[in-house]
Amino acid sequence: MSxxxxxxxxxxxxQKGIIWxxxxxxxxxxxxxxxxxxxxxxxxxxxxxxxxELDRLDTILExxxxxxxxxxxxxxxIFDDKIVENFKKCAENEKFxxxxxxxxxxxxxxxxYFWNFLYEMGFSSNKYFKKYFDYFKKNVTEEGRFWxxxxxxxxxxxxxxxxxxxxITQKVLNxxxxxxxxxxxxxxxxxxxxxxxxxxxxxxxxxxxEGLEFIKNMQTQDGFWNKEESYKFEATFFSIKAICRxxxxxxxxxxxxxxxxxxxxxxxxxxxxxxDTCYAMLSLLSVxxxxxxxxxxxxFDKILHEQEMIFHKPYFIHTSPIYDEKKFVKxxxxxxxxxxxxxxxxxxxxxxxxxxxxxxxxxxxxxNPSLNIKIITRPKKDANKGLRERIAKNVLDLLExxxxxxxxxxxxxxxxxxxxxxxxxxxxxxxxxREGLYDEFNAGIYTTDEDTIRNCIDYFENIWExxxx
Numbered sequence: 152m153s154x155x156x157x158x159x160x161x162x163x164x165x166q167k168g169i170i171w172x173x174x175x176x177x178x179x180x181x182x183x184x185x186x187x188x189x190x191x192x193x194x195x196x197x198x199x200x201x202x203x204e205l206d207r208l209d210t211i212l213e214x215x216x217x218x219x220x221x222x223x224x225x226x227x228x229i230f231d232d233k234i235v236e237n238f239k240k241c242a243e244n245e246k247f248x249x250x251x252x253x254x255x256x257x258x259x260x261x262x263x264y265f266w267n268f269l270y271e272m273g274f275s276s277n278k279y280f281k282k283y284f285d286y287f288k289k290n291v292t293e294e295g296r297f298w299x300x301x302x303x304x305x306x307x308x309x310x311x312x313x314x315x316x317x318x319i320t321q322k323v324l325n326x327x328x329x330x331x332x333x334x335x336x337x338x339x340x341x342x343x344x345x346x347x348x349x350x351x352x353x354x355x356x357x358x359x360x361e362g363l364e365f366i367k368n369m370q371t372q373d374g375f376w377n378k379e380e381s382y383k384f385e386a387t388f389f390s391i392k393a394i395c396r397x398x399x400x401x402x403x404x405x406x407x408x409x410x411x412x413x414x415x416x417x418x419x420x421x422x423x424x425x426x427d428t429c430y431a432m433l434s435l436l437s438v439x440x441x442x443x444x445x446x447x448x449x450x451f452d453k454i455l456h457e458q459e460m461i462f463h464k465p466y467f468i469h470t471s472p473i474y475d476e477k478k479f480v481k482x483x484x485x486x487x488x489x490x491x492x493x494x495x496x497x498x499x500x501x502x503x504x505x506x507x508x509x510x511x512x513x514x515x516x517x518x519n520p521s522l523n524i525k526i527i528t529r530p531k532k533d534a535n536k537g538l539r540e541r542i543a544k545n546v547l548d549l550l551e552x553x554x555x556x557x558x559x560x561x562x563x564x565x566x567x568x569x570x571x572x573x574x575x576x577x578x579x580x581x582x583x584x585r586e587g588l589y590d591e592f593n594a595g596i597y598t599t600d601e602d603t604i605r606n607c608i609d610y611f612e613n614i615w616e617x618x619x620x
Contacts, residue, residue, distance in 0.1 A: 161409070164413055164432075164435060165436065167419075167420035168416070168428055169226075169432075171420030172226065172227060172421075172425065172429070173227065175223070175425055176220040176224070176425070178211075178217070180212060183208050183211055187205060187209075190204060207249075213244075214246065215241070216237065218241070218242070218247050218248075220425070221238070221268060221269060221272070223425055223429055224238045225271070225429070226433060228272065229436065238272070239274065242274065242277055243277070245279065247279070248279040263287070263301070263302040263309070264305040264308075264342060264385075266287075266309055267312070270312050270313070275313060284309065284313060287309070291319060295322035295327075296326050297323065300332070300335050300336070301339050303326070303339070304342040307320070307324060307343070307346045308345060308346040308349065311346055311350045312349070324350070333365060334361070336386075337366055337370075337376035337389075338385055338389055338390075340362050340365060340366055341362075341376075341390045341392065344359050344362045344366070344397070345393055348396060348397065348451065348454060351458055352455055352458060359397060362393075363393065363397060366390050366394065367394070367404050369390075370404050370408070374407040374411030375387045375408065375411055384422065384423075384427040384434075387434060388430040388431075388433050388434045390404075391405055391408055391409075391434050391437050395437050395438060396451045397451070400438040408434065409434065409435065409438055412431045413435075465596050465600060465603075466596070466598075468486050468577070468594070468596070469593065469594040470482065470587070470588060470591065470592065470593040470594075471592055472589070472590060472591070472592070481588060481589060483581045483587075483588060483595055484508075484588040486597055487588075488508065488511060490575045490577065490597075491511055491515060491571070493572075493575060494519075494522060495572055496521075496522065497522070497523045497524075497525070497571075497572055497573075498522065498524045498570070498571060499568075499569070499570040500512075500526045500527065500568075500570075501526075501527045501614070502526075502527075502528055502569075502583045502584075503528060503582055504529065504582040505526075505546055505583045506583070507583050507588055508583050509549060513549060513550070513553035516553050516554060517553075523557070524554045524557055525554070525611075526550055527564055527614055528547065528558065528560055529560055529562060530561075531544045531547055547560075559618045560618070561617075561618045566578075567579055567580060567581060567595075568611070570604060570608060573601075573604055575597070576597070576598050576600075576603060576607055577595055577596070577597050578595055578596050580594055580595060
């Protein structure tokens, strides 16, 4: 089937799906009242079996919208953005978030990705959305684990959207990385891949590609990806979305899945229930139209551009024993430890005094013998007096051994900088000491700007050669 015919077929199927969805979720007071009466006639007005459903129907009558239809609203908003504004207005009412309605989002566990759709619809500023977001964060364990595999990656994606640089985001991410979530199951792995592309595609490209190969190999003969039957359409949509985002729509696995969706639509326009219909339509929309890049490819280009701008933009880091209502800030220390772990080839350090992080430096060398670590500091005789003088002198001996003699000293060193490979740079006023990283007020800049790093490497190597012993 050619791309033109495929697109026309997609368009016709999507149109039928839109009509069916609109009819299904259209608010009708008469229809709601009729449904209430049917329940009462069947069970009796005071039956505890129907009280929850009656309360939910009363909420719909009050709000004039059904919160559980958020996914159909999300799909229809692609064609009519006004529908979302009305929905968001309803969400300002606390009853919108009542248990009966919230359960439609969650259905227990394994449904946290519904909150990602709410985020995409612009709910991040809603006070009730924030309340539940905080609740999710409180349920993360010390090791970074959340409820289950699917909710783990959904929370990660939500965290990346809401607070990408927070410690809890890093904690949840680390748990996923340590447990190879890219090789978990089609649904969890595809959402994890989407999360990594939204965080830093360049940094995690190897894991992303590994996960994509795993997902492709998990496609079933019928063209779908299914962890189990109830997850089939979700898993297939997210798998298509992940593959299409990274490699584009012209992939045999995607074509096979799209044909399966096209062949499974009912004559009335649906693909079974409302949610399965939404996932089918979102899958078809992921690969249309044929003559330009898809929406998914466009969004990924936008994500990559934003990541590149953020990645190369220098930003301020500092150490402040007291800051912002007595909060202790140690950004220079945290960033230094972070970039140490990114080193593959060379670490260059200039620090007049050193009595901290030396163990990290030695461990890096032991774990990667080919790593070239070069340190410029002041001679032992310049060490601060007292207990820390003895510590500092011992540290220099340990670093001399640990770096295989790649430690040089000069009495006229005053600059402080750390260069990781030719990719990352910290220039600051802080020595690698307790005082510099904890006790004093120090400030600096972190950057990945190539020209700046190249100039710093030239600066470092010039000093290195001048003080060569």
